[in-house]
Amino acid sequence: MKKIHFNDIQIRNKLLLIYMFSVFLPIILTNIIFYIDTTNNVREQKMKDYELALEQMATGFRQGVEDAAGIASVLYSDAYIYQLLNKYYDKTVDFILAYNNNFRDINKYTPIYSSVDSIQLYTDNPTVITAGGIHYIDKDIKNSYWYSMSSTYRKNFPVLTRNKSDEGLLDEFVIVRELDSSDSVTFEKIMMIHLNNRFVRQAFENVTFEGDVYLIDNLGVIQYTTNPILNVANELTKFEDVKIDGDSQVLEEEYQLQYLDDWKLIGVIPKENLVTEVRNSFHSMIYLALWNFVIPTLFILYIAGNIHLRLNTIVKQMRKVKNQHFEVIEGKSYKDEIGVLTSEFNRMTRKIKDLINDVYIVRIQKQELELEKKDAQLKALQSQINPHFLFNVLETIRMRSVLKDEIETAEIIKYLAQLLRTSISWExxxxxxxxxxxxxxxxxxxxxxxxxxxxxxxxxxxxxxxxxxxxxxxxxxxxxxxxxxxxxxxxxxxxxxxxxxxxxxxxxxxxxxxxxxxxxxxxxxxxxxxxxxxxxxxxxxxxxxxxxxxxxxxxxxxxxxxxxxxxxxxxxxxxxxxxxxxx
Structure with missing residues (x-):
């Protein structure tokens, strides 16, 4: 197979190759690398933003819970509240007096903390009137979700759980704390602090977090979510039962508090949300790449074709010169390199034609005449004077001078003969x-x-x-x-x-x-x-x-x-x- 050299390729194709390898391919490669890097950078930046947003949501919810737990700790140490629920009242009027003295200021904390909605007390003391924020612990209460979920730890520290709202939905978050620290008590006494639903929604509805948020308790049950598909207010759903796309990114924030021990805030971000901005610009990048390819290609094809045509014209005329057809290239004279080459070719063609027709033949004839003339003159001189005759004459004169004792003259004649012999003979x-x-x-x-x-x-x-x-x-x-x-x-x-x-x-x-x-x-x-x-x-x-x-x-x-x-x-x-x- 014959090896093709780069110089064997036509200029038009060379220009296309130069464009392909020097412009088009680098642009395409640069766009691809730029797209990949941009996608990765956007993904990383989005992940950082989502992590920060999830951290802010977790911090906001934790702060509200800490405020409620702090109120619960204060009330837990209040002896008047404890005495109000623990005393056996003989008369109803005695409870009313005690209620007015010890319970009316209990809700003074709710205006201070936006996360707290209300405070309620529960007891099984039969002499206590269940009204105005005090409830009797009956069979329904003992069977409730909040009562059973908080029974293990509420004697030791406040417990975060959920309670049914007035609409019958399990959608309220409450802090539950038992006022008795031992089992040897007369009556059971429980304090419940209701968290504001609006605070909870605001804590987990962050517009910068483009995904679903799940609040998971220590048993893996979803206590709250922004996923509209799940109805955690009517049924208990474990997070492991939720179907999550494998390409989605899952972020997690853990709580390290007693009343939130092993609780987690999990954020699930769909894959398309990570690169939405890049994908929106993908079509623009495609259009730009096509523009960078089509328009320059058409332009370079036009330029290459023009160069190819003009060079071919010069080559054709040069081939005619080889056959002694001295024709000039007709057309307008341009100032680029090919135009200069065309003008010089035309000038050279005219000059050669003039030299051949007007000078060359005449000069040859003239030189031939001069050579013939010089040859005739040389032959005439050679026939007139024989160098050997001159040497013989000079030698005769020198010998006569010696015989006459004219030694100096003889020496000069000898030197003269030597000069003439050396000058004339060039062997x-x-x-x-x-x-x-x-x-x-x-x-x-x-x-x-x-x-x-x-x-x-x-x-x-x-x-x-x-x-x-x-x-x-x-x-x-x-x-x-x-x-x-x-x-x-x-x-x-x-x-x-x-x-x-x-x-x-x-x-x-x-x-x-x-x-x-x-x-x-x-x-x-x-x-x-x-x-x-x-x-x-x-x-x-x-x-x-x-x-x-x-x-x-x-x-x-x-x-x-x-x-x-x-x-x-x-x-x-x-x-x-x-x-x-x-x-």
Whole structure:
């Protein structure tokens, strides 16, 4: 199976991939993570709010019960109340007097505590009149729910239980406390404090708690609930018999009081209540995700299609150019990258067409004529002068000078012949440093012959590198410039120094003179001209050397010129020390 490279995919599809992986998928993933995190955060916050609300309900109900239990404790220690119910009255008028003195202020506590509705006393004393808040303990009372449920503990401490209301419903909460602490008493005496029904409803109807509340006694019986389905006023229902959805959250608050020992306040919250707010925004998130997908997708399809069409147009025209059909792309010029590419393609097409039609053919014909002309001139010169004839003539003149004892003239002719032979014959490109310096010395001897005492020269070389090879005639052009342009115009005596030294990696050649020198602008211009490719115009000699060195060494050589007006010029040439002498 052929492996597909990313660069093989069309730009339109690349843009879609970029959009999918860089925009759409991150947005979808971000929305999902945001939804999950938001759901969890809302659930946790809701649970905290529900726990706080349940705690507030439990605290409010407990406070009301504690207030009632506190009243019961006060009345329990009241000796007058105890004596009122425990005394045997011979006459009815005696009870009435005792009632007026000891019982009328018993309800003074009810206005103080909003949780208390009324206070009633129960006794089996037959001499007590059962009226005005005092009731006789008969058989019905003993069979009542509150009497039986409080019988075990009411002698020790107040007991919270329920009592039937006037409507016959078991929906009243009462605190029951027996006034006798032992069984060896004459008459049974019980105190009952009724809790205000409105207080109970307010305590358990918290609008911030979005669920059902169950008040469970120590036997697991539901004593109160906000669940409208259950009717705990007519029948006793255990909490374990209530059907609760498994996804619902159950919160619990336990009471640690004597009269509420092992009682619990349980809150049941349906699952949907925990994430209702998040679910309400779910549709908005879906619509937003669709908006983030559909609209950008259509837009990027349009952009990608436009780019694809324009690039295809350029490609088609380029294929035509391959077949020498130089046609421009018609249409409006745009300023984006593709528009610039189109404009440049049109310009290139026109330029190529113009070059082919107007310049290229003419230049070829002209160059052919020039080559033919130069070839004819070269052949004519070669036919006119034979270099060997010149060497033979110079040798004849030198020998005649020797025979006539004109030794100086003979030496100059020998140097001249050496220069001409080296310049005309180019059989090899590389020579030893020793041979190159011999040629430079020959030129300097001729110049010294011309100017006499006006010029002197000095050649210094490390003997260990005489047989190192360097390109032919790379030193003499600088020696010639030093002689002609530096020393010759000088009024006084001039000197040219050639110094060659080496290291393991470099050969350094320094040609210096104390001649006329140059202004900084001029020698800087010459230095810049050494970087040019074509060897035309002025300074052909040294520019030819620079070009040849660039050809041989690339950028591994250094050629610097330093000159100062009236002080002379120094040429520094640094070459790689890599070519060995041939043995």
């Amino acid at each position: 090899e490109d590389w020579v030893t440093i020793k041979k190159e310096l011999q040629l430079s010395a020959a030129f300097l001897e001729i110049q010294q012959y011309r100017f006499g005492d006006k010029m002197e020269y000095d050649i210094q070389i490390d003997k260990t590198i005489e047989n190192k090879y360097i390109p032919k005639m790379v030193i003499i052009p600088f020696v010639e410039n030093a002689s002609i342009h530096g020393i010759e115009p000088l009024k006084g005596k001039g000197k040219i120094t050639i110094s060659i030294s080496s290291t393991e990696e470099k050969i350094t050649c320094i040609i210096s003179d104390n001649g006329m020198g140059m202004e900084e602008e001029k020698y800087q211009k010459i230095s810049r001209s050494l970087e040019e490719e074509e060897v035309i115009g002025k300074n052909i000699g040294i520019r030819n050397v620079a070009q040849r060195l660039r050809m041989y060494y690339g950028d591994q050589y250094e050629l610097t010129i330093v000159s100062k007006k009236e002080y002379g010029t120094t040429i520094t040439l640094v070459l790689p020390n890599e070519r060995r002498a041939e043995m």
